Amino acid sequence: MPEPRDLPIYELEDRIVAAVRAQGRLIVQAPTGSGKSTQVPQMLLHHGLLGQGEVVVLQPRRLAARMLAKRVAEEVGTRLGDVVGYQIRLDSRVSEQTRIRFVTEGILLRQMSFDPTLRGISAIVFDEFHERHLYGDISLARALQIQQAQRPDLKIVVMSATLDTVQLKGYLAPCEVLTSQGRTFPVQVEYLSKSVDFEHDPVWAVATRECERVAARTTGDLLVFMPGAYEISRTVQDVQGSHALRGFVCFPLHGELPPDQQDRAVARYDTRKIIVSTNVAETSLTIDGVTAVVDCGLARVARYDPHRGINTLLIEKISVASSDQRAGRAGRTAPGVCVRLWTENEHARRPLQELPEVKRLDLAEVVLTLKAAGIDDIANFPWLEKPEPKSLERAETLLEDLGALHLAGLERSDNVDHAFAGTAQTRLLKITPVGRKMLRFPMHPRYARMFLAAQDYGCVRSVALMAALTQGRNFLLRNVDKRTQEARDDLFGEEHESDFFLLMRAWRYADKANYNADACRRLGIHIQGVRQVGPLYEQFLEIAQAEKLDVAEKRIDGVAVRKCVLLGFSDHLARRLDQGTLRCELVHKRKGVLARESCIQEAPLLVAAEITEIESRGEVNTLLNLCTAVEEAWLKELFPEDFSDAGGVTYDPTMRRVLARKERKFRDLVLESKQTAEEPPDGEAAAILAREVMAGNIVLTEWNEAVEQWIVRVNCLAKWWPELEVNPITDADRATLIEQICYGSHGARELKDKPVMPVLRDWLLAEQLAVLDDYLPERLVMANGRKARLTYHKEGPPVLSARIQELYGVSSKFTLGHGRVTVKIEVLAPNQRPIQVTDDLSNFWKEQYPKIKPELSRRYPRHEWR
DNA sequence: GAGCACTGC
Structure with a gap:
């Protein structure tokens, strides 16, 4: 290891000190090996830039925070936790004397929300900022706000290996950029x-x-x-x-x-x-x-x-x-x-x-944090990079549904990028006392909400454990072999009510076994993952206790716990479509597949704590994980407001929690009117819709899951509520729509009902023998309906791709595939991202099969055609 | 015939 003084970063020492002193802000651009992470904090200390306070150095990873603290403590010549310390979740080495404190990003953000003046902190160093983590972005924005409003003496240094310094420089202006070289080989x-x-x-x-x-x-x-x-x-x-x-x-x-x-x-x-x-x-x-x-x-x-x-x-x-x-x-x-x-x-x-993560993660937790800091207009928060409006809206809607925010008024919006500019209004949502309470819990607001519900249901300990089980990485390995699965079944028993319960038993087992490596391996338990659960559980119980929740040890009440899960995830309700497959219908009529390792294999109605669309082996599937079986009767009990005003529209009560209540109503009305698009919607429904729109309870901004909805909406509103200003559909709208067909599974579903599938069927009828000639590949359609695979690569049959191109203006790939004889069309979005549309043609094939069987037998005598 | 990157409070 080189002497610290030889590190390249020391070439910049004078300029770093001068810049921080003059402007209070600085960007240091230096690659790995320059020594920036260990030396810049020491420079601030040794040159008296910290006054009596400390410098907080932000690190994206726990391990890095710990190792850096250790090394800098050695260099300074004091014990770790003395002048130099670190603080990460569940572990810290700091004292009254600490002047250089390495922390992970969540620690600082939480400190900011509970002490917005940042007492005792003289400087914040954002290390590895190019990784652009969500909490890093938010902390920097807040630090700038705090520096401008209350703490002009606060120093801010942003460090990174590679960085778009132009954007960042503008954001931090006035601010200098200093660049250093690294010590790596070419x-x-x-x-x-x-x-x-x-x-x-x-x-x-x-x-x-x-x-x-x-x-x-x-x-x-x-x-x-x-x-x-x-x-x-x-x-x-x-x-x-x-x-x-x-x-x-x-x-x-x-x-x-x-x-x-x-x-x-x-x-x-x-x-x-x-x-x-x-x-x-x-x-x-x-x-x-x-x-x-x-x-x-x-x-x-x-x-x-x-x-x-x-x-x-x-x-x-x-x-x-x-x-x-x-x-x-x-x-x-x-x-x-x-x-x-x-x-x-x-x-x-x-x-x-x-x-950056702000552009691609769920923002519910940070939106709650910002609201708690009194930032109600989150769209105009000084983001380094603005998140998608839809993303903010989704976060606010969820928080409102969870009771963390409430509607405090309506504001006219200047935003005109939607079809209903004339009626655009922004809903001003403020944090509620419940929301503030939720913020005490360092976890996703859904789980925080479950804690508060757990108090009413007497199951705080169970919810604390569930939250701890889901914080880290999944510790119950998937795709285990038969022996491991049997060992699990023996030890954890059969479980049919919730995947959470299975995880609880697995953790208890590992805990009792003292995290013995052999025991864990035998059961397919990830040892580092499962080790993190206990300390988190303890932390959550302590917080719950501090918040005056009842944490007394009780017998686990499965029903109570499952109701809490339903409260936290009511918008993740799913219903099994049949017993033969794992297919599910989700709220909003989306489709998903129950995870095959889920223990909820029988229940017709469930909530999934994790819904993830995953790409693997060339396929994309929406998988429902961490599921909990729920009863239909609980819906009425927990969400009585949803059952109070059907308004003449027929609902499926189990599937109606789609969006916020008012919006949901509107959506269902639109769908209803779609069926009779040539006539005015049902009078009562129309009255409700008109009233809600006029009262401003429904904001007509985003409503375009599918072409039909959009067009029907526009048609309905234009025809029957001429007082609403409706913009005509432009080419830009159309482009959006095509994109949404391509992206949204809901859109994809709609595609299925469009002429594509009938065209496909016609085409199959007309050309099936030609298909067999040209393309019949490795595996054939078996007479009993088992395994069939007929694959087109690339553009697929020319007739079909031309028709899809004509109808939707997008190119497509085409697969006629396996098992139940399904057809997949892969449509490429303008950015080349593929989405698949699937249709089950089993019955169709069953009908067609007798007709083509003689020909098949003649051409492919080696196969058995029953 | 079948499905999973990495962090963090």
Whole structure:
């Protein structure tokens, strides 16, 4: 390790000190190895910039906060927790003497919300700011507000490796930018000369070929980046089967592997090594000895889709910044090579940075935090990057439904980017006493709300445990083998009411077994994950006690607990569509599939605490996880207001909690009128709708899940309420609509009822024999309706794609697939993101089959056609 | 025939 004084950052020392002193704000742009994280806080201290106060250094990861504190304490020459300390969730080493405090992002944000003057803090250093975490963005914005309004003496330093400093400089103006060099070895970056389509040439095959090439001309270890566990296992298989790579040992590396396997991947060997890893190796783990990186350029990226209110986990192309970060992994100990599995041309078209978290996560928790700080107009909060309006609206709606916000008035909106500019109003929502109470609980507002409900139902301890179980990573591994599953069934018993209960038993078991590694492995329990539960549980119980909730130990009342879950997740209600499959209908008529590891396999009605659209093996599925069975009668008990005013419209009472109550009513009315679009809507319904619109209880802004709704809405309103100003549909609207068909599963469902499917059926009838000739592939339609696979790659049958293009102005791919004989059309959104439309053609095939059977038997005699 | 990146209060 170099002497601190030799670190490149010291070249900037004088200028850093001068800038902070003059402006109170500074941006330091310096890569890994410059020493910024350890030295800049010490500079502030040693040059007397802190007065009597302390500097708080923000870190995105707990491990980093702890390690940095330890190192700086050594450099300063005091014990950890003395002059230099750290504070992370559930662990801190600080004292009265502490002047440099390393903290994780959530710690500072919470400190800000409970002490907005930041007493005792003289400076805040935002380290690794380029990662653009949600809490980092919010903390910086709040710090600026606090500096401007109350604390002009507060110093703010933002540090980062790579950064869009232009945007940030404007945001922090007046503010200087200082740049330093790093201490890493050069990495030679190579691109493919020709673009590869991973659909034809799988990513693992391409990666293995490049490994073979690069291994021959380097001497160190290889690191291969893949988007996830599945792609990793395929790559490992290919590498192990490769003749040219037979001298290498090869290890998978991802977050869900047990610790011993992770250690095995990171350990040093006598032979050369290939590690195939996810993004863990990009930021969280460093691996020594790597001199070559093979980067597939993809990652699974978590987003929150505010239009549909669900999480997504889809494979996306990584940004330039992220691929540079990956390349850098080859140059830590010696000069290195990085092979990128895309072309230089493609590289130039990639985004420079990842989208910051504010643009892609659920904002409910931070919106509540801001409201508590008295910031009611969150749209005009000084965001470094403004979130989508829909995202803010979704967060506010949820918080209102949870009782954390209430409507305090209506304001006319200046915002005119929607179809109903004339009637646009912003609902002014303020925090309620319940909302303030919820904020005491450091967790998603849904769980905080469950705590408050638990007080009424006498099950605070259970809810505390449930919240703790879901905070960290999922510790009950999926896809376990049969023996593990049997061991689980034996020990945890059969459970049919809630996946939470199963998790509780698994945790209790691990806790009783003292987190014994063998016991955990036998049951497929992730040991680091399950270890975090106990301390969190304790923390939540302490908070509950401080909030005067009754935490007495009682017998667990399953019904009470399940009702609390329903209160927290009422908008995640789902109903099984049939008993044969795991398909479910969700509120808002969306579709999803019950997780196959869920223990709620029988219940017709359930709520899912996690809804995630996941891409894997070329498919996208909406999966319902962490489910709890609920009773239909509870809905009436818990949400009586939903059952009080049907207004002449027929509802499905179990599915009617779709949006906020008023909006929901409006939506149902619109759907109702759609069926009789040529006539005015039913009188009573019309009256309610008109009244609500006029009273401003319904804000006509976003209502466009599908073409039909939009058009019907416009038609209805224009025809029967001429006093409303309605803008005609523009080309821009149309583009939005197409995008929504492509993005929204609801839109996709609507597509199914449109002429596409009939066209498809016609086409199949006319051309089925031709299809068989040209395309009938690996697996055939079996007479008994089992396994069938008929796959078109690319554009699909020309007739069909032309028709889809004509109808929707989008291009499509086409698959006629497996099992129950379903048809999938994959439509590509303007940004190339695919969405699949599926239709079940089992019955259709059943009818058609006898007609084509003779021909099939003649052409494919090797198969049995029953 | 089948489904999962990483953090954080």
